[in-house]
Amino acid sequence: MRRISRLRGPSGLRWSTSCRSIASLSSQCSVAKAPVSICSTTLTPSPVAAASSSRMYSTKPDSSTLPQSLGGAKTHVPQLDIEAANEDPHSAETEIIAQESWDMDAGEPNEYTSQTFQPPPPRSYAERTDEIRDPSYVPATTVEGLSTLGGLEGWWDRRENWPRSSDFQGFIEAKRKITHPDSLEVATRRALVEVLVRKARGQHLTEGMPVGGKEELLRALALDLKVKENGEISLVADDSAIELVAKDLDWENVLAKEELTGKVPAVPTLLPGEAQSFKEAAQWRARWKSASLSEPKLKFAVLKRIFQLTGQRVQDHQLPGITDVLSLLRTIKAPPKPKTLSQEIMERKQDLVQLPNVAFAPKRVTRGDKDIALGRFKIIEKELMTRDVNVHPLSVGKSREQKWLKGQS
């Protein structure tokens, strides 16, 4: 005996009572106009598809527009369409896999093949019981053994429908905010060098810069810095080295390279251990930290780059206090304020916790906690269990009103 499971009726569907063929039913549905299928010709993703969500910040000097309130004639245009060639090489594969898994109705070519977000396939409908021609069909009477298909709930939470490459990518390149002092110092050095390279080349300082891989990072860090008595800072490197770093910071060059070799994962700064050994090996001149940042443009550009690389943002009210690299490092290295008092005590006041006559609890010690500590609660629990009362020492029973609202007597 064959049991044919029926597709569950989707929530948004208007069931037709008239007996029509399945084909005609499916053609009524608006989604069915674009059935998902696989077709070899449609597999090449269009280059524009993934670009929109990859880099949303400015990449060209002329892309900055002044707002209307400043008197600028141009209105704000989101810079989305710049890197057409910025395509993740893996996205095509993901797409194929995603499509194959949803290849339920091979027919018309797919409209969505060039998209990274995968919409659900068109609805298909189970045959009506009175139209089934299979003589061995017996309708199921219990739910057991029937397959569950599920609805659209959590559709976008599945990675095959929302690939990682389509995630929102903002200006901050670091996956998490970098807090380790060594990594921050390396990032600061890198930012300073790169801004100075742009300055030496006479380019726009404050425009967004590409991050690049480890190679680019090390190339920038290899340049030496020299600080004069008055705090003025300059690069000490031959022109070819500067030229190389300048190329790494040139969007056109970077995009062309990405097109050829594929996107290299961005390395904003070194890992803490690496950073420390690098610092020791590099033997930077001690005075580089006394470099002056009094020039507003230079300061803004350096802070912007640090924000991009590490996620460490110097607040506006802290800006006047940043006059040189040392004060900048002091600001960004400062650990964040603890959110709770207990956090503060646990992290910074261990001497308090270790006092023999002081007991520390992150939360209030309640009557129930005392009972548990003494072992009294076991007895209470037992007694409560025999009386069929709520067992947790401090739990409050569900309100009766809840029952009434649900209509349960």
Added chain:
Amino acid sequence: MAGKGVRGLTEALKSLNLSSQACREAASYRIPSTTFTRSMATEVPLPKLTTTLDHTVSNLWRPSQTVSVTIFDFPSYEPKRLEEWSSKHLHLPLRRDILHLAVVYEGDNTRQGTASSKTRFEVHGSHRKLRPQKGLGRARVGTKQSPILRGGGKVFGPKPRDFGTKLNKKVYDLAWRTALSYRYRRGELVVCDDGMELDLPEEFKGMVGELEDELVDGFRAKWVKQVLDRNEWGRSSGRSTFITGARRNDLFDALDLVPKYGRALDVENVDVKDLLETGRLVVERAALKELIARHQSDLVSNIYVHGVKPPAPKSGIVVVE
């Protein structure tokens, strides 16, 4: 007697003369430490001050008249420019009392005040005496609208009224800028470029017509959550209030779907209380200018001088671009 009076007057004049000096000038009136001698032998001698005070006007410390404000791109959070805003707009000292006044004033004025109950004269029904005054062995009663009876009128019940209170405009305006300054000083004021709108991916925009509402909303909610989490504006960072010049449909609709991540308001719907509520304010530049322009009556005089109204402090001057 007369001599005493004259002496008193001179003394008074002297003190007036001293007190009328500015602080910087007062330094010269101080007794030099070298000529000052201690009366008691047990006291420690005063340290000899060798520093000389420079009284020239150029060397005096004055608080900065402007503060720096970074303008960000939205939603990428890319710093675009550095601007200078007047410290009278964004760097006022915290006055909790004034903020309290403003919040209470707003609360009073938002009270609906429509609670209403019926007195015995408004309760429907006949005013017939319920039962005879005497002879039944029961308490004497009049009409059934009596407040002592069930279903009767309410004696001192609520009646519709206006709970609104008053606050001087200059105080209220000061509260607005104090609230903004408080946010600024805590690093909780993010000013974004004009045209603040949530950019949804192009692929999604192409799909919208085909997708069911559930999927469209699900997408928007996930996208806005990603944006907020990436920029540390979301739920784990204590929500954010987004203030724009006008309603921006994508941003507002998306945030309506994830109320635990933030809320969006347009300029018309913002109060001092809203400025103080969530983890941070993400404000459109034009909206911030508008808010300040509307609330600076204590800075801008209404008196015209030579036919011109005195100018307001200038804000939003581009320093670095």
